[in-house]
C-alpha cells in the first residue's frame with residue numbers, strides 16, 4: 013500500500029469555557045477533540061459517527077486547518093501540514109475541500125451559481141475567463157445540473173439541487189480530499205438518495221477520498237469503507253465497515269446500532285437502549301468515558317482509561333471488556349416481503365425512463 | 372372505536388404567488404389506543420394538517436373545507452373558547468423543537484402547573500406542584516422533585532422533549548399529536564422517547580398521530596400509516612402493509628431510497644426530480660413528473676384514493692404496478 017493520503021495523529025482541540033460578562037473567568041475546558049488518530053487512503057471513505065457534540069465537526073476543521081490544534085499532527089500526502097502558513101497553506105486548500113450540511117447557508121444568495129462555481133477558480137488563479145466558463149459548465153454536468161443553471165441564484169433551487177451546487181463548488185479546484193460534514197442530513201430521503209448516489213459516482217470517476225461525517229448509521233453503512241465511532245472527543249472504535257456492523261466490539265457502537273429505527277415492521281423490538289444522557293464534555297467521566305451509560309460496566313471501567321487497542325486486522329476498540337461482549341445476534345437480513353421485492357425490482361428496471369432531469 | 376376522523380379537509384394559504392392549497396382533501400382517522408403515522412417529504416402538508424386539526428391555522432391561512440370529528444363533535448364548528456378548552460386538555464401536542472415551545476423565562480414546573488391550572492382551577496398550588504413532579508416522574512426525568520425548578524436551558528435536548536411530553540400529557544388527553552417529536556434528537560435519545568411514548572400509550576389508551584419523515588420510526592410505532600405527497604394522502608394502510616405491499620409508486624420510491632443497515636446495494640433507488648412548488652402543481656397526478664410508472668393517462672385527472680385491498684387505499688390509476696408494467 014502507498015502512503016495514506018491523510019494521517020492524523022493524537023489530534024486534540026481544547027476550548028476554554030468562560031463565564032461572567034464583566035470579568036469573564038475560565039470555569040473549565042471543553043475537550044472537543046481529545047487525542048484522535050486515524051488514516052485515510054486515496055479513494056477511500058472514512059466515516060466519523062457519534063452523537064451530537066462528540067467532536068466530529070471539530071475533527072473535520074482540524075484536518076482542514078480551519079482551527080488550530082492544541083496537540084497533534086496532520087500529514088497530507090506524506091507532508092506535515094500542522095504548521096503550514098501563508099502561500100503553502102493556500103495551495104494546500106486546493107487539495108482539501110468541504111461540503112456542509114446546510115446547502116442554503118453555505119451559498120452566497122447574491123451570487124449566481126456560475127459565479128459561485130467560478131470563485132474558487134479565480135481565488136486559486138486557475139485558467140483564463142474562457143477556460144473558467146468551460147469548467148463551470150463541466151462542473152454543472154458532473155453533478156447532474158444543466159448549463160442554464162449557471163445564470164440562476166441559490167434561492168431558485170431545491171435543497172437537493174443546492175447540495176449539488178455545494179458539491180460542484182468543492183470539486184471546482186480538483187481536490188483529492190473532500191470533507192463531507194453531514195452532507196445529506198438536511199435532505200428528504202428521496203433527495204438524500206440522489207446525493208449519496210452522486211457522491212459515490214464522483215468518487216469512482218475522480219478517485220476522491222471522503223472524510224464523511226454523519227449521524228445516520230444506515231447512510232454510513234451505505235457509503236463508508238471504514239468507520240470511526242466517536243464519543244466525547246475520542247475514537248472508541250474504528251474498523252472496516254463490514255466488521256464494525258457485523259461484530260462491533262465497543263458497547264457504545266452497539267448502543268448506536270440498537271437505537272436506529274429500522275424500516276422493517278416485523279423486526280423484534282430492540283433491547284432497551286443505554287439510558288441517560290451524554291455527560292458534559294467539560295467534565296468527562298473518569299476511567300472509560302462511556303462508563304456512566306454502559307450496560308457492561310465493571311469497577312475497573314471507572315478507574316482505568318481503556319486504550320484504543322487492536323482487536324482484529326484494522327479493527328481497534330477502546331473497551332476493557334471487548335473480549336467479554338457476547339456475539340452480536342446475526343441481524344436477520346431484511347427480507348422484503350415478496351410483493352415489495354417485486355415492485356422495487358420493477359421500479360429499478362423502469363427508473364431510467366423518468367426524464368433524467370436534474371433533481 | 373374511532374376517536375378522530377378527518378373528512379375532506381382543505382387548508383389554503385394566500386401568498387404572493389397565489390393561493391396555495393397546503394392540504395387538499397384529506398380523509399384520515401385514528402382510533403383510541405392506536406397510532407396513526409403520517410409520512411411524507413418536506414412541504415407535503417404534514418404540519419399544516421396537524422395544525423388544522425388543532426385549529427391553529429392563522430391568516431393568511433384558512434381551513435377552506437372539511438370536517439374534523441373528535442369524539443362525535445366537529446372541531447371546526449366549535450367556538451374559540453370551546454376549542455381552547457379542548458387543547459391541552461383532551462388533545463395534547465408535541466412539537467419538534469422543544470426550545471421554541473417552552474418559555475425560557477419560567478421553570479418547567481411553573482409551565483407545567485400553569486398548563487394544569489388552566490384546566491383545573493380548584494387545585495391548590497401545593498397540589499399542582501405535586502402533580503407537576505409526578506408528571507416529570509412519569510416521563511422518567513431523574514430527580515424530578517429537584518428538576519421541576521430547572522429552567523429549560525438547564526436541560527439537555529432529550530430532557531426538554533420529555534418535559535414537552537409531560538406537558539402534552541399533563542391533563543390525560545385522549546389524543547396526542549406529535550409533529551416530528553424526535554427529529555432533532557440523537558438516535559439513542561430518540562429510541563428512549565419512542566419507548567416512552569409507546570409505554571404511556573399502553574397505560575392511558577390515548578390515540579397518537581405521529582408525524583415523521585423517517586420510515587424507520589413509522590415501522591416501529593404506527594398501527595396505521597398515511598403517506599402524503601403534495602398536500603394529498605396517496606396511500607393509506609395498516610403499518611406493515613405499507614412496507615410489505617407498497618402500492619403507490621411514491622411509496623415504492625421512498626422504500627427504494629432508504630439505505631438499510633441489514634442490506635447493501637450498489638446504489639440507492641432514489642426518486643428523480645424534486646417535490647413540486649405548491650403554487651405550480653402538475654396537472655393530473657401530482658407525482659407524474661417523477662413517476663417511473665406514469666403514462667399519458669396520468670396527466671388527465673387527480674387519481675382518487677381507492678380501496679385496492681382490504682383496508683388498503685392508494686391514489687394511483689396504475690396500481691398495482693405489476694399489472695400495468697406487465
Ligand SMILES: Nc1ncnc2c1ncn2[C@@H]1O[C@H](COP(=O)(O)OP(=O)(O)OP(=O)(O)O)[C@@H](O)[C@H]1O
Nearest residue numbers: 027042043044063064065066067068069070071293
Ligand atoms: N468554538 C468553540 N468554543 C467552545 N466550544 C466549542 C467550540 N466548537 C465546538 N465546541 C464544543 O466542542 C464539542 C464538539 O463540537 P462539534 O461541533 O465538533 O461536535 P459534532 O460532533 O460536530 O456535533 P454535531 O453532531 O451536533 O454537529 C461540543 O461540546 C461543542 O460545544
Ligand SMILES: Nc1ncnc2c1ncn2[C@@H]1O[C@H](COP(=O)(O)OP(=O)(O)OP(=O)(O)O)[C@@H](O)[C@H]1O
Nearest residue numbers: 384386391393412413414415416417418419420649
Ligand atoms: N404560513 C404559510 N404561508 C404560506 N404557505 C405556507 C404556510 N405554512 C405552510 N405553507 C405551505 O404549506 C405547505 C405544507 O407545509 P407543511 O409545513 O405542512 O409541510 P410539512 O409536511 O410539515 O414539511 P416538513 O417536513 O418540512 O415539516 C408548504 O408548501 C408550505 O410552503
Ligand code: SF4
Nearest residue numbers: 300303306313331332
Ligand atoms: S471499558 Fe467498561 S465502561 Fe467502557 S465501554 Fe468497555 S465495558 Fe463499558
Ligand code: SF4
Nearest residue numbers: 656659662669687688
Ligand atoms: S397515477 Fe400515474 S403518475 Fe400517478 S402515481 Fe400512478 S402511475 Fe404514477
Ligand SMILES: [Mg+2]
Nearest residue numbers: 068069070193
Ligand atoms: Mg457537527
Ligand SMILES: [Mg+2]
Nearest residue numbers: 417418419550
Ligand atoms: Mg412539518
